[in-house]
Amino acid sequence: xxxxxxxxxxxxxxxxxxxxxxxxxxxxxxxxxxxxxxxxxxxxxxxxxxxxxxxxxxxxxxxxxxxxxxxxxxxxxxxxxxxxxxxxxxxxxxxxxxxxxxxxxxxxxxxxxxxxxxxxxxxxxxxxxxxxxxxxxxxxxxxxxxxxxxxxxxxxxxxxxxxxxxxxxxxxxxxxxxxxxxxxxxxxxxxxxxxxxxxxxxxxxxxxxxxxxxxxxxxxxxxxxxxxxxxxxxxxxxxxxxxxxxxxxxxxxxxxxxxxxxxxxxxxxxxxxxxxxxxxxxxxxxxxxxxxxxxxxxxxxxxxxxxxxxxxxxxxxxxxxxxxxxxxxxxxxxxxxxxxxxxxxxxxxxxxxxxxxxxxxxxxxxxxxxxxxxxxxxxxxxxxxxxxxxxxxxxxxxxxxxxxxxxxxxxxxxxxxxxxxxxxxxxxxxxxxxxxxxxx
Ligand code: GDP
Ligand code: MG
Numbered sequence: 316x317x318x319x320x321x322x323x324x325x326x327x328x329x330x331x332x333x334x335x336x337x338x339x340x341x342x343x344x345x346x347x348x349x350x351x352x353x354x355x356x357x358x359x360x361x362x363x364x365x366x367x368x369x370x371x372x373x374x375x376x377x378x379x380x381x382x383x384x385x386x387x388x389x390x391x392x393x394x395x396x397x398x399x400x401x402x403x404x405x406x407x408x409x410x411x412x413x414x415x416x417x418x419x420x421x422x423x424x425x426x427x428x429x430x431x432x433x434x435x436x437x438x439x440x441x442x443x444x445x446x447x448x449x450x451x452x453x454x455x456x457x458x459x460x461x462x463x464x465x466x467x468x469x470x471x472x473x474x475x476x477x478x479x480x481x482x483x484x485x486x487x488x489x490x491x492x493x494x495x496x497x498x499x500x501x502x503x504x505x506x507x508x509x510x511x512x513x514x515x516x517x518x519x520x521x522x523x524x525x526x527x528x529x530x531x532x533x534x535x536x537x538x539x540x541x542x543x544x545x546x547x548x549x550x551x552x553x554x555x556x557x558x559x560x561x562x563x564x565x566x567x568x569x570x571x572x573x574x575x576x577x578x579x580x581x582x583x584x585x586x587x588x589x590x591x592x593x594x595x596x597x598x599x600x601x602x603x604x605x606x607x608x609x610x611x612x613x614x615x616x617x618x619x620x621x622x623x624x625x626x627x628x629x630x631x632x633x634x635x636x637x638x639x640x641x642x643x644x645x646x647x648x649x650x651x652x653x654x655x656x657x658x659x660x661x662x663x664x665x666x667x668x669x670x671x672x673x674x675x676x677x678x679x680x681x682x683x684x685x686x687x688x689x690x691x692x693x694x695x696x697x698x699x700x701x702x703x704x705x706x707x708x709x710x711x712x713x714x715x716x717x718x719x720x721x722x723x724x725x726x727x728x729x730x731x732x733x734x735x736x737x738x739x740x741x742x743x744x745x746x747x748x749x750x751x752x753x754x755x
Pocket of ligand 2: 421
């Protein structure tokens with residue numbers, strides 16, 4: 316496993332007061348191996364390697380930072396530079412057109428994206444303009460039904476531009492209109508000319524290029540063709556549930572000077588996630604815990620020398636307690652097993668006390684946690700980071716998106732408030748106090 320050998324190389328730096336050129340070479344070599352195996356373009360890998368080497372040798376670690384943490388931070392920052400930030404997708408009215416090769420996953424992605432926008436409280440519609448592929452209409456309509464979103468298509472019309480025009484008129488009530496197109500490549504001039512005409516008609520706010528994760532090196536020339544024809548604002552990588560890591564798409568991103576918007580990882584409408592640099596980097600390197608590792612480095616940058624794999628409750632005390640932190644805590648609880656068993660492990664909460672609760676008391680709590688999870692899925696990044704911005708209109712949008720009652724959303728916000736207040740009280744204590752409390 317490449318990830319673990321990179322990890323090993325990084326671990327070897329632990330405790331070193333100085334990092335040599337040779338150490339840097341070793342790390343860069345490991346990263347190169349992983350990235351090339353993940354189909355990342357050779358020129359991009361070379362550029363990344365040079366940047367890491369230059370920075371690691373030229374820049375001085377800030378005071379109080381171990382050389383190891385400093386190198387880790389440079390590596391991470393350069394990898395983020397390589398994969399880019401997520402395509403900006405404001406939760407507002409917009410039209411998005413999908414382009415890409417036949418079979419890349421456009422139709423599936425259209426339904427997935429529609430589903431995703433619906434969880435954000437927006438009303439999406441799919442407009443199906445593929446007149447080439449028999450069955451495209453049925454496939455798309457069926458997926459729209461599964462995503463429970465509006466759909467427009469016309470199996471009797473053979474001009475995609477007409478379908479696009481009529482589709483826009485028919486879906487006026489939708490907030491987000493996703494225009495699916497037929498598969499094509501740059502070699503087919505007729506089809507390229509056709510997508511230009513659809514573009515003229517639709518005037519999308521964004522054009523997304525859909526790429527199969529297994530695309531490899533040819534992604535670059537594909538991207539160039541679509542860039543010439545319609546301009547590409549973002550990339551969607553599909554089929555990441557397979558063995559391909561999707562590194563080829565980075566050349567497409569580079570070629571179009573765009574970013575990655577979504578990742579697809581399955582055939583159902585829910586198998587979609589927003590692109591997020593650290594998760595994707597971990598996947599590219601085959602290093603599952605890179606995110607946790609780097610988050611710590613980013614946040615603290617204070618050398619501690621302690622084991623970085625452990626989740627440390629004191630980390631939370633250092634900064635603001637966000638809804639994301641709360642979610643992480645909920646996940647930790649869930650991973651420990653059914654709530655009643657967890658309660659049994661806590662002194663004073665076990666055995667007798669549990670028996671006194673009504674039978675369904677624990678189910679209700681777990682149901683509430685599940686609801687909270689669904690509600691948080693309908694929140695924006697901003698809201699998760701800073702729940703104070705959630706006023707009445709946002710609450711309504713979140714309710715609509717999650718399908719949960721307002722009361723539940725308020726319960727979630729209340730619980731978060733209580734937990735942050737509790738943590739604030741802990742913040743006043745010294746380190747030792749906290750440790751003692753956790754051990755109790
Ligand atoms: P299009 O020709 O670009 O519209 O591609 P489709 O959306 O029809 O997808 C082509 C095939 O790939 C279909 O069988 C899809 O079910 C499948 N597919 C699409 N996205 C994914 C994905 O993320 N994972 C997997 N495993 N299959 C996918
Ligand atoms: Mg299709």
